[in-house]
Amino acid sequence: MDYDVIIAGGGLNGLTLALALDSAGITTVVIDAYAPQESLSPKFDGRSYALSAASQNMLDALGLWEDLADHAEPMLEIKVSDGAAGETPSPFVMQFGDEDFSQGPMGYMVEDRHLRAHLAEAVEASNVVFRAGQTITGQTVHSTHVTVTVEGHPPLTAAVLVGADGRSSRTAKMAGLTRTGWDYNQSSLVCAIAHEKPHHGIAHQYFMPSGPLAILPLTQNRSGIVWTEQRQVAQDIHNLSDEDYLSILRPRFGDFLGEISLAGARYIYPLSLSTTHRMIATRVALIGDAAHAVHPIAGQGLNSGFKDVAALAEVLCDTKRRGQDLGIHTTLAEYQKWRGFDNALLCTATNSFNRLFSNNNPILRGIRDLGMGLINAAPKLRTGFVATAAGAAGDPPRLLRGEPL
Numbered sequence: 001m002d003y004d005v006i007i008a009g010g011g012l013n014g015l016t017l018a019l020a021l022d023s024a025g026i027t028t029v030v031i032d033a034y035a036p037q038e039s040l041s042p043k044f045d046g047r048s049y050a051l052s053a054a055s056q057n058m059l060d061a062l063g064l065w066e067d068l069a070d071h072a073e074p075m076l077e078i079k080v081s082d083g084a085a086g087e088t089p090s091p092f093v094m095q096f097g098d099e100d101f102s103q104g105p106m107g108y109m110v111e112d113r114h115l116r117a118h119l120a121e122a123v124e125a126s127n128v129v130f131r132a133g134q135t136i137t138g139q140t141v142h143s144t145h146v147t148v149t150v151e152g153h154p155p156l157t158a159a160v161l162v163g164a165d166g167r168s169s170r171t172a173k174m175a176g177l178t179r180t181g182w183d184y185n186q187s188s189l190v191c192a193i194a195h196e197k198p199h200h201g202i203a204h205q206y207f208m209p210s211g212p213l214a215i216l217p218l219t220q221n222r223s224g225i226v227w228t229e230q231r232q233v234a235q236d237i238h239n240l241s242d243e244d245y246l247s248i249l250r251p252r253f254g255d256f257l258g259e260i261s262l263a264g265a266r267y268i269y270p271l272s273l274s275t276t277h278r279m280i281a282t283r284v285a286l287i288g289d290a291a292h293a294v295h296p297i298a299g300q301g302l303n304s305g306f307k308d309v310a311a312l313a314e315v316l317c318d319t320k321r322r323g324q325d326l327g328i329h330t331t332l333a334e335y336q337k338w339r340g341f342d343n344a345l346l347c348t349a350t351n352s353f354n355r356l357f358s359n360n361n362p363i364l365r366g367i368r369d370l371g372m373g374l375i376n377a378a379p380k381l382r383t384g385f386v387a388t389a390a391g392a393a394g395d396p397p398r399l400l401r402g403e404p405l
Contacts, residue, residue, distance in 0.1 A: 001145050003027045003129075004326055005316070006158040008136050008148075008171045010034070012112075013288035013305040014164030015119040018128040019062050020313035024405040026320055029129040029158075031136055031150060033165075047190055047267070048111045048224040050075065050203070050216060052303045053101070056108055057402035058310055064122055071114035073217045074105035076201035105201075109216050109224060111192075139174050139284070146283040146327065159326040160316070161284050167274050169290035175281035181274035181293075186211050187234035188296060189227040190267040192218060193249075196258025199223055206252070213252055214296075222263050226296055227252070231270065238268040271295055275347050280336045283327040285312055292343045295350040304346055310397035311338045317405040338397075 005021055007014045010032030018028045051059075051072070059065045080094040096106065123130050131150075138149040139161055146161045163171025172179065188211075204215040211228025218224050227249065229237065237248055242262050253260060275292040279285060288305030312335050319331045398405060 001157045001159060003029045003156065003158045004320075005029075005160045005162060006031065006146070006148055006156055007162045007164055008169075009163065009165035009290065010130060010132065011164060011166065011288070012115060012119065012302060013309055014162075015116075015123055016058070016062070016306065017162060017164065017287060017309045017313060018130075019064070019119070019122055019126060020058075020309060020399060020405065021316065022126045022128050023062060024313070024317040024320065026316060026326070027127070029131060029156065030123070031131045031134050031148075031156075033135045034132060048109055048192070048216065048218060049115065049302045050107050051110055052107045052300075052306075053103060053105065054396055054400040055303050055306045058306055058399040061399050061402050061404055062122075064118055068110065068114065068118045071219065072108040072110045073219045074201050075107045075109060075203045075217060076105060078106065078203045078205070080205045080207075082207050109203075109218050111218065111224075136170065139171065141175075141282045141284070144325070159283070160332075162312070163284065163286040163290040164288055166289045167272075167293045169286065171284065172276055172286055172290055175284040177276045177278055177281055177284075177286065179274055179276050181272055183270070183272045184295065185231045186228050186271045187231050187238075188269045188271055189225070189229065189234055189238060190269060191225050191227075191265070192222050192263040193225055193253075193260045194220075194222050194263040195260045196221075197256070199257060208252065212296075215253065223257070225249070225253075228271065228296075234268060238266065242266075273347060273350075275343065278336060279308075279340055279343070280332040282329070283332075285332055285335055287312060291339075292347055294347055300346060300350070304343060307342065307396070307400065308339055310399040311335055313399060313405060314397045 004026045005028045007018055007028060007030045010030045014030055014032070018030050021028045056065060056072075059068065076098065078094075078096045134153060135151045136148050137151045140147045145157045145159055147155050147157050148161060149155045161171065163169045163175070165171055198221055199215075199217040201217050203217055206213045206215075208228075210230055210233065212226070213228070214224075214226040216224040216226070228234070237245060240248070245266065246260065246262065250260065273294060274289075275294075276286060276290075279287075279291045287308035289301070291308065292304065294301055294304070315331050315334045315338070316326050319326050319328070324331070
């Protein structure tokens with residue numbers, strides 16, 4: 001065989017998995033359809049990520065965190081409340097802080113351009129083969145290996161093919177892994193803003209009638225904005241001039257950080273729920289958005305993908321240590337069992353939260369405000385919420401505990 005593992009897709013999940021496998025001596029090639037100058041560009045998109053403490057542990061275990069830390073802003077406190085444009089936030093607030101998570105910051109905000117660039121540099125310095133600007137056009141499963149055909153290049157063979165190629169995963173389609181889901185008729189407006197006053201590492205989540213507004217602490221007196229509106233309204237706002245855009249954002253944002261201004265380009269992303277019925281087929285496994293794409297309401301999209309990475313890397317590494325075929329059914333079934341239920345639960349939870357909070361129904365608003373007040377008054381419930389969000393609940397894979405493979 002040419003490689004132990006072929007990874008289709010060179011996004012954040014695909015690159016992180018490749019580095020994890022390489023650290024365990026598993027030969028890996030990443031095939032990405034984007035041209036070289038696009039696939040690893042530090043300006044690839046405008047997003048930033050709320051990395052959980054567990055995700056930070058994994059990056060640290062892979063030797064990536066030390067250089068990335070200067071570009072990361074710790075989230076020291078999280079405040080969640082109902083809100084509406086021009087209104088004072090609801091007095092019923094969920095507030096999470098140091099007392100709810102004793103292991104350090106609950107998470108870190110990192111911009112996509114920094115995370116992607118550091119992963120790219122690490123891949124270049126590793127034994128991973130990265131083939132940009134190439135498209136997988138076919139995959140054939142055999143009893144002992146899988147073969148992929150690459151447009152304009154000779155076919156490649158490996159024990160396992162991993163689909164890390166996003167919501168429209170061709171890997172999943174060619175493996176017969178069907179998808180279900182629906183469109184939310186919402187879009188997220190994403191940007192970074194600069195503000196007069198320091199944010200003190202506090203993240204805010206306001207549940208507005210049209211969708212959540214997240215204000216997330218970035219470095220250098222900046223915050224990341226993830227602002228959800230109904231699809232057409234979001235597009236109309238996105239089409240405005242910068243000043244008109246800010247004039248609509250300001251009453252939603254408030255004045256608690258002083259004057260605000262845009263700090264970079266603006267982006268818009270349509271939102272939907274999409275998940276496969278299974279994460280594996282014969283000699284094929286899916287990770288990240290290729291398997292499950294959720295609403296950003298809880299900021300868990302990338303963290304969920306990183307959980308997939310850590311779990312799949314661990315089962316493949318343990319299989320290699322036993323001297324077994326990496327693609328045997330029992331290995332991939334173990335991965336499916338480990339991650340399938342958790343991902344289904346996340347899809348259900350984010351969908352339910354969005355339906356409960358993205359409205360101005362007075363009865364539902366009263367129920368959710370009361371619920372937030374009760375949770376905030378119960379230390380054990382707060383601790384459980386934070387442990388789950390930080391990725392520390394249950395029995396996480398070794399990498400998420402900061403341990404090497």
